[in-house]
Amino acid sequence: MEKLHATLRHLISISDEELNDFLALCYEKTFAAKAFLSHQGEISQEIFFITSGLTRSTIIDHAGNEHTIHFSLEGQFIADYTSFLVSTPSTNSVQALEETSVMVMPRKAIEWGYAHLAQGDKLGRTIAEFYFLYFDNRLKNQYVFTPAQRYENIAQIFPNIHNRVPQHMIASYLGISPVHLSRLKKGSR
Amino acid sequence: MEKLHATLRHLISISDEELNDFLALCYEKTFAAKAFLSHQGEISQEIFFITSGLTRSTIIDHAGNEHTIHFSLEGQFIADYTSFLVSTPSTNSVQALEETSVMVMPRKAIEWGYAHLAQGDKLGRTIAEFYFLYFDNRLKNQYVFTPAQRYENIAQIFPNIHNRVPQHMIASYLGISPVHLSRLKKGSR
DNA sequence: ACCGGTCATTAACATTTGTTTAGATTTTAC
DNA sequence: GTAAAATCTAAACAAATGTTAATGACCGGT
Numbered sequence: 001m002e003k004l005h006a007t008l009r010h011l012i013s014i015s016d017e018e019l020n021d022f023l024a025l026c027y028e029k030t031f032a033a034k035a036f037l038s039h040q041g042e043i044s045q046e047i048f049f050i051t052s053g054l055t056r057s058t059i060i061d062h063a064g065n066e067h068t069i070h071f072s073l074e075g076q077f078i079a080d081y082t083s084f085l086v087s088t089p090s091t092n093s094v095q096a097l098e099e100t101s102v103m104v105m106p107r108k109a110i111e112w113g114y115a116h117l118a119q120g121d122k123l124g125r126t127i128a129e130f131y132f133l134y135f136d137n138r139l140k141n142q143y144v145f146t147p148a149q150r151y152e153n154i155a156q157i158f159p160n161i162h163n164r165v166p167q168h169m170i171a172s173y174l175g176i177s178p179v180h181l182s183r184l185k186k187g188s189r
Numbered sequence: 190m191e192k193l194h195a196t197l198r199h200l201i202s203i204s205d206e207e208l209n210d211f212l213a214l215c216y217e218k219t220f221a222a223k224a225f226l227s228h229q230g231e232i233s234q235e236i237f238f239i240t241s242g243l244t245r246s247t248i249i250d251h252a253g254n255e256h257t258i259h260f261s262l263e264g265q266f267i268a269d270y271t272s273f274l275v276s277t278p279s280t281n282s283v284q285a286l287e288e289t290s291v292m293v294m295p296r297k298a299i300e301w302g303y304a305h306l307a308q309g310d311k312l313g314r315t316i317a318e319f320y321f322l323y324f325d326n327r328l329k330n331q332y333v334f335t336p337a338q339r340y341e342n343i344a345q346i347f348p349n350i351h352n353r354v355p356q357h358m359i360a361s362y363l364g365i366s367p368v369h370l371s372r373l374k375k376g377s378r
Numbered sequence: 379a380c381c382g383g384t385c386a387t388t389a390a391c392a393t394t395t396g397t398t399t400a401g402a403t404t405t406t407a408c
Numbered sequence: 409g410t411a412a413a414a415t416c417t418a419a420a421c422a423a424a425t426g427t428t429a430a431t432g433a434c435c436g437g438t
Contacts (some may be wrong), residue, residue: 004283059333124311132271139324143250175332
């Protein structure tokens with residue numbers, strides 16, 4: 001709870017009263033390892049703020065294979081935000097990779113924030129800009145670096161990920177097969 | 190000019206006076222085909238709104254090869270927005286592919302908007318959310334569809350692009366060689 | 379109308395990446 | 409503690425994609 005406090009105060013100026021009113025609309029929840037925070041096909045009605053633990057987001061491709069498209073760490077927001085924004089069935093599932101505690105921010109809380117927080121829209125803008133930077137960087141990496149280079153750099157984006165996530169999920173994130181990633185590592189030694 | 194008018198009014202509610210004050214800080218500019226709206230290495234100090242024409246954004250990879258990472262059409266905003274936000278040298282160049290007219294929105298105008306427009310932050314949030322949706326969709330396509338499928342779908346994202354952009358730039362956008370794209374097309378016939 | 383450059387296609391060949399299978403090790407669940 | 413599952417590596421082979429080079433069509437500028 002304090003973690004979300006600190007994160008919000010870091011992003012915008014917000015009074016104690018505003019903060020309390022907002023947090024009164026949220027609640028805490030803990031998921032066991034491998035539990036799902038949200039499922040593909042459901043319309044996303046909440047945004048999670050991770051206070052401890054780690055999640056991955058997955059998607060199913062045209063051939064029925066699952067891909068890990070994203071990792072989310074402590075201090076980050078996670079949802080199928082496209083589903084949340086547009087109210088379409090989510091294409092992603094979000095799964096805890098460790099025991100993971102989150103603050104659940106229901107749609108009501110978000111909407112209340114935009115309507116009643118003095119800097120609610122600024123908060124939304126700042127978070128959206130943050131994800132713009134993340135996506136833009138990720139896209140550039142795709143064009144600029146080889147898979148081997150992207151593997152070498154991944155810990156800069158997801159600190160300590162090698163100790164927390166199986167390698168085949170990292171390979172999936174990079175868009176290559178686990179066998180191939182193993183090969184690339186061998187080559188770079 | 191009317192086009193930016195209409196786009197802004199579509200995104201937020203804004204009074205005539207606010208709109209005029211904001212637009213007074215902007216100006217129109219026209220680029221010839223092949224001219225550069227902005228160059229890699231410079232810090233982006235303005236956002237362009239395309240009123241007519243078409244641009245591409247390019248980036249240079251680790252081996253010195255140029256890639257087309259993005260197209261922008263009439264009615265869209267374009268910049269190296271990461272450079273604009275963080276004030277780092279831009280990694281992208283933006284080039285007109287046809288004669289292209291834009292409204293130039295300098296940093297001063299954007300900042301004025303956030304400070305003085307009643308819904309300035311909401312505007313920023315909405316635009317950032319729009320790009321979130323674009324990037325998220327693009328990322329999912331990368332995992333879910335084959336290059337051939339992505340080629341087939343590209344006109345849904347960039348209407349009429351096949352008649353306006355050379356095929357090798359589309360191949361570059363898709364992340365494949367022009368020779369390979371030609372092969373894929375042959376196979377699907 | 380011409381000329382030079384850009385562009386799309388094709389073929390041959392090289393390289394990268396995926397798939398399958400197997401084996402050894404580690405982790406997880408009960 | 410033990411059995412089952414998950415994980416990583418390895419090798420052999422298959423498929424996808426890149427590279428180079430050649431050709432002809434098309435386009436833009438003069």
